[in-house]
Amino acid sequence: MTIRSYIRTMCLAALVSLALGGFLLHLRVHPFTENTSFLTNFISGVLSIIIVPLLFLRKETIHYGYVLNGFIAIVGTVTMAHFSLAHPPVPLTPASILLKTTFSDILILWGKFFIGKVLFDCEVFGYNKAVEKKGVSYRYPNLGWWYIHLAAVAVVYYVGHLLGK
Numbered sequence: 065m066t067i068r069s070y071i072r073t074m075c076l077a078a079l080v081s082l083a084l085g086g087f088l089l090h091l092r093v094h095p096f097t098e099n100t101s102f103l104t105n106f107i108s109g110v111l112s113i114i115i116v117p118l119l120f121l122r123k124e125t126i127h128y129g130y131v132l133n134g135f136i137a138i139v140g141t142v143t144m145a146h147f148s149l150a151h152p153p154v155p156l157t158p159a160s161i162l163l164k165t166t167f168s169d170i171l172i173l174w175g176k177f178f179i180g181k182v183l184f185d186c187e188v189f190g191y192n193k194a195v196e197k198k199g200v201s202y203r204y205p206n207l208g209w210w211y212i213h214l215a216a217v218a219v220v221y222y223v224g225h226l227l228g229k
Contacts, residue, residue: 075183082176083112130184137177142221
């Protein structure tokens with residue numbers, strides 16, 4: 065096994081492990097049979113466990129896997145942050161914010177995103193340690209592009225929430 069195939073296999077295993085863990089956690093905490101709004105969690109979990117890793121396997125579809133993995137992280141971040149804001153812990157202290165909100169879940173979700181980013185960058189840009197990382201920070205596929213989309217999705221979600229009241 066080459067270093068490339070080993071790193072690729074380990075990143076894919078980490079993606080599936082984190083996705084499966086998050087999926088099982090959400091099934092326990094938010095069973096979609098109780099509330100249809102929990103279907104978002106279920107569908108995102110299935111996509112993360114099955115479709116995203118399959119898309120990462122082929123060079124022709126790796127961009128789709130990267131984007132789908134990223135947008136699942138963004139949607140999960142926005143919806144979990146909304147849930148924590150709608151149900152704040154009592155009393156509201158720094159410790160309760162860290163330990164009694166979805167903050168830790170969001171961090172795990174972004175860990176999954178960053179593993180996907182490493183896999184994507186290695187597969188698309190190569191594994192050569194001498195090659196310099198280049199590109200405009202706010203352009204695809206760099207992190208700035210994701211920050212812009214996170215902000216945009218959060219704004220659209222918030223506006224939709226306000227209009228839905």
